[in-house]
Structure formats: C-alpha cells, structure tokens
Amino acid sequence: MGSTSRTETFPAHTPAASQIFTTVLSHGPLTRLDAARRAGLSAAAVTKAVRPLLEAGYLVEDADEAARPALGRPANLVRVDGGRALFVGVKVTGDEIIGVLTDLCCRIRLARRVPLTDRATRAVLASAAGLVQELRAGADDLGVAVLGLGIAVSGDVDRAEGVVRYSPFLEWRDVPLAELAAMTTGLPVTLDNDVRALTIAEQWFGAGVGLSDFAVVTVGAGIGCALVVHGQVVAGAHGVAGEIGHVAIDPAGPPCHCGNRGCVEAIAGDAAIVARMREVTGRPVADTAEAVALAHQGVAGAREVYARAGEAIGRGIATVANLLGPERVIISGEGLTAYDLFAEQIRDSFGAAAFGSAAQCDVQTRPLPFEEWARGAAAAAIQSFITSTPTHRPGKG
Amino acid sequence: MGSTSRTETFPAHTPAASQIFTTVLSHGPLTRLDAARRAGLSAAAVTKAVRPLLEAGYLVEDADEAARPALGRPANLVRVDGGRALFVGVKVTGDEIIGVLTDLCCRIRLARRVPLTDRATRAVLASAAGLVQELRAGADDLGVAVLGLGIAVSGDVDRAEGVVRYSPFLEWRDVPLAELAAMTTGLPVTLDNDVRALTIAEQWFGAGVGLSDFAVVTVGAGIGCALVVHGQVVAGAHGVAGEIGHVAIDPAGPPCHCGNRGCVEAIAGDAAIVARMREVTGRPVADTAEAVALAHQGVAGAREVYARAGEAIGRGIATVANLLGPERVIISGEGLTAYDLFAEQIRDSFGAAAFGSAAQCDVQTRPLPFEEWARGAAAAAIQSFITSTPTHRPGKG
C-alpha cells in the first residue's frame, strides 16, 4: 500500500547545485548556459551540478527542437522530470481537509477533500491519514514513490519545530503535528502556516517567480498575507508575520474578534461582509454566496458593502507597499470569486494610499482553485526535499 | 590639508573574514574561540582571517586581564582598533548640514553643524565640502587618514547608484550626489537614505546588534522608519520602504501633505503637533519647544495633543509588528525629547493593536543626540569600506 518509506535523499550537496535545480524548476527548460547566467555561476559549474541530478533522474535532457538557432551547436534543454517523484500536500481548515498529490513540478495529479466534524487532534490526524493513504494509492498506480508530506494550517505555526503553536479555527495549542503525522503516515513531514505555504508555491511556480520581494494577500474567511523579502519568506521573530488582517484601518470601524476596531478582516472578512449585508439589506443572509448574489442583483446598499471591503483591502495592501516596497502584490483566496465586486475599490484605494514610488508596485490577482492551498503545502514539502531541510521523519514509535 | 586620497583597501578578501571582522566590531573584544562560535566558523578560520587584519592594524590583541579563568591558557582578546581609521559622516537636512568625524568603531571624535541657506545642489555641495574639509583637518591633527565619506539624505535615495532620486526637503530630483561629492572631496563616498543609515549604525553599534529582524522608527519633523529583515536593511524594489509616516491610521484624521487623511505623520509629525496645539489652546505656538512647554505647564488640551500623537505612533508601530514580526522596535528621533508626554500612549496603543505574539516585540527608546544622524552616515561609509562595496570614487575631474 505504499506505506513503506525508503527515505530518498536529493543529490544536490552543494549550495550551487540546489540553486541550479531551483532555477531550472522555476524557469522551465533551460540550456545549461542560460541556467548558469540566471544563477550567476559558470557554465562549468552547471555541467557538474547537473550530472548527478540527471543520473538520479530528477532532471532530464531534451533537444531544443523548437527554437534552434541558425548557427552553432544546438543547445540541449535541461528540465525537471516532474514524474520522477510525488508529494502529498494537505490543508487543514476548521471544517474540511483538502489533499492533493503533486509531482515534483508541483502539478496536481489528484485532489480530494473530506469534511471534518471533530476538531480533536486525534480525529483530524485520522482523517488526514486516511486522505494521505488514498492519495498514496493513486501514487502507487503511477508506480512512483511519494517522497514527502506537506501540511498547511492557518494560525501561528513553527515550521522548524513542526509545531502548531496556536490555531484559532482548530482551537489547537502547541500540537506537535509534524511528528504525529510522520509517525502516522511514515512520510517525512513539513508543517507550515497556510499562507506561507501558498507563498512558496507562488515563489517557485507562480507569479512570484524571479522576484526577490513580493507579497501574497489572501481574501476569504480571514484576510491573510505572507511576505517575501530578500528572496525569503518572512517568518517573524515570534512566529507571527503578515498579519494584514489585523492592521487597523479605521478606529471608528466595526469591532474585530481580536479586540480592536476597524481591522481589515473586521471589514472585509467573509463573516464581516455577511453580517454587514444582513444589516444593510435587512434580509437573512446565510453565507457569502448569498451576499454576492444580492450585490449582483443590485439590491440597495449591497454593492456598497463590497465597495467598503475593497477599500479596506486596498488600504491594507497600500500599507504593505508603503512599509516594504515589494515589486508585486498577488491577491488570491476564495473571496476572489467576488472580485468583480471590489476590484475597482481595491485599485482606487491602493492608488490613493500608496506613497510615492510604492504606487509602482504591481498588484495582480490570481484565481485560487480550491486545491491551491493544499498545493502550497506540497510546495513546502518539495522545498524541504530539494533543500534537504531536516524534516520530521517517522520515528520508531 | 589631507586632500590627497591614498585609496586604502580593507584586507578581508573572503566572506568569512568580513563576517569575523563585523562580529568583533559589534560584539566588542572577543577571544578567537568566541568569535568563531558567534560567526559559526571554526577556530582555525578565525586565526587565519584575523592575521592579515592584525598585520594591517585594523584589529589589535589584548590579554584578557579582567576575567581570567582559573584554569587553562588565558585567552587573548581581539578587538577593533578604532583609531586605525577615520570616517566622515554628513547629514543634509533642509536647513542645516551636520557632520561628524568618527573612528572605525563609529565613535564620534568631532562634530560640526553649519546652517544651510541655499538648497541648490552647488551651494549644498560647497557647504558640505567645507564641513568635510574642517573635519579632515581634525583628522590630520590626529595623524590618521580619513578613508571614506558617508552622506545621509532623507527621501528616495538609491545607494547603489549614489543618486538622490527625490528629496522633498531639498527639492532635489535625480542628483548624482555621491559622484559630485567624490569629485569635490577626493574621498570614496557612500550615499544613503538617512533613516537607513541610522539603522546601519544601530545594527552594528547600537540596540540592533545581534538581531536579524528589527525596526527603527524616528519621530521628529517626519515620522521615519527603516526595517532590517533577514539581517539586511530593506531597500524596497522601487527605492521606497519603511514609509510608516504615511501609513493611514484614521480615515477621519487630519489631511496630510501626501494627499491622504490620517497618516501617522499628519498626526504625530512636528508640524502637525504644532498646528494642532495652536488650534486646541488658541495660543500662538511657533515651534515644538513651545508646544512641549505648554503640555508641561498643563495647559488645557495640550497633553491630549501629545496623547493623540502617541497613539498614532503606537498604532503605526503595531502595524509594523503585525506585518513583520520584528524582534525589537527602536524608537528614536528629535521628537524623543518630548517622550515623557507620549510614552504611555505609545505603549498602550501598541499593546492594543499588536496581534497575538506580535505584542511580544520589544519596544525600546533611544535618545538621539543631534549628531546621531551624521553618525549613521559614517556607519554607512564604514560598512562600504569593510565590505569593500564599490563606492563612488573621485574621478579625474
């Protein structure tokens, strides 16, 4: 059933080798010379680093049939063989678990979701293990080994220690989830905060490729944010960073569960929008879908609710841009389904509140398929694998 | 007159050597073993890196007379010989130029200020050159060479290019100040933003020593901020970062010169405080000193003006803490002279607005002698010197 884990290690023993591999991974097929230029190394270094990776099957070589130049020796393209290894990514929310099986290039091969009724650690662990087992069965069908498991949880997560310090949605404190999951599944486990995991996926495979400073903002139940500065995801000295949701925008705004008033999340989070929609329209509004419907139907005041949310998000993003000067901000999240309702406000209020050249920051949106969060977890697992970061491994107990 | 520049280079050719030198510079006298531990290197590496630095006189050796352990070979302390080299730091404001002569340990040896009446590039350059000349004369008296000049200017400054992109106070755009100053003074010049320069001084010689993530917030005419993330000062993709002054705290707040309402600077900047003080007390208030006096005299409403400013600053700092999770925030600036008037509010509103563990962030204050800004510029020059960063050097005319 694939539950035996032959721990495989990645044959990139030097920093240069890791760097070249990630360059090829992010920038698609490259000639050795291009890879050298991109990574700031000599061609000789690339040849040397690439050889063991080719031999181990992580990289493969193609002739560049497409764009062969008129003159000179044709180049050989090097690319990552996605099918060489598989990873499982799992996102745990308060009411469901989403799992994906991805290849080494983080392309999704299978996706599954299971509802979560019991938030106790045991129950969550059992559900997650079942999901992982199911996905590994799919991997067995492909005849490829699963080399790692990534788990994404919202809240305060210590990746290095593999511990969920505090998760409001799950009501967990100090749960050593990585170790538990490693014991249960027999896989090396990487645990990270959900938005940070998503950001790793963007950094390596998405709209953050090639950027050393950018931010990801997620809009949905909560308003999340993760930052990449100097090419690395910011983790914060105390495990908390990117709390754009609790940046206070308006001291006269609605109260937030954090105890303040006028937090971005208290204006633009799902719950806030639904509550406000009820208040404004006087109708019973059960969830976001209904709120969106009301706004689309043009019910009086409904659009203003979204406009106000968009303004709050735009000002939050402007605050990030003013403080960090990122090259790009990527907006994503489930809330994006209503993007047409607040896009304009986001742009306007960002433009108004961004100071000086911070306004040059490129604000993009990325639709977020439901599996994307889990894919982020897989990206974190891939990152641990190829950088040979010590992960939590199945012990003997 | 000291205007001959024998360009001296720093004998630290490997990354390890630079790292060891900065370790010794920041952490005072160290034994070789301690330096190795701090820098994460072997003792052998320290011995090898230290030798050429001792020979060149940048480091010196002392016996550790003070705390000799009972047992074993007594340690030899290695420390930086501050007197080995001198640097000049200059801060240019809208109405004066402050200059200091510092040693290699960034200790101030001489300080001078000259008023600035004309903001034209030529005039500023001439005043600055005079100041530098005067300080170099002091260096000649000590018989030590000046090895670099640092210049700090507020606004949008491109350090790598040595260009002032935009300075509101000086009304400059795209002035290649580093090159001009290098030609005028014959010294290698490092140009940087004033708050970033101050932050380098804190990182190497102040309250930021040993921290990889912290922020410096300056309170005065403007509210400035610079951030250190992953051990490096954040410069921003478009040259703007740390604009805490234009983080909008209150959409109903007073209008700011940036076009928004309720920016931190529009509430807590000097001009805002003075204006508000006039409004509230109905008296003519000419400057901050008078505003402070009124508050200290207990004039009705005067304290509230400062309380409000403190609240704005505290919320701005909380925003930084929420987004970046720094280990420490260092508050400094001329405005600190009135610190007793808003300290409490800063702490309270920071505590209230910081989310979760972000509240663990250590908020400190550092009094700021008037020469401190110029000392920051000197620190930037020292940094360029010891990391052998290419600086703007005197050309041939």
Next chain:
DNA sequence: GCCATTATTTTCCGCTGTCAATAAAAGAAA
C-alpha cells in the same frame, strides 16, 4: 571536406574552511 559558430565538457587551479594534531600558557599537584 573545411570553416565559423555556439554549446558543453574537461582539465587544471586557486582558494576556503575544516579536521586533527600540536604548541602554548597558565595554575595545580606531586
């Protein structure tokens, strides 16, 4: 078949930092 051109590999080579062994500098014990 020869040449120009571009890509890749090979062959040194210098350099860095580690390791393990050794020297040095005490005070303590004999």
Next chain:
DNA sequence: TTTCTTTTATTGACAGCGGAAAATAATGGC
C-alpha cells in the same frame, strides 16, 4: 621544580567548490 590538567591558539594536510581556459562536440554554410 617538575609534571599534569585544562583551555586557547596555530599549523599543516586535505577535501571540495567553483572559475578560467582549453578542448571537444554539433551544426549549417561554403
């Protein structure tokens, strides 16, 4: 005084990385 013990510093051998340059490979054009 002579040896130990303990801790610090130095030395020399060494493995490995990544660069420069030369060699080799693969083409299309003559």
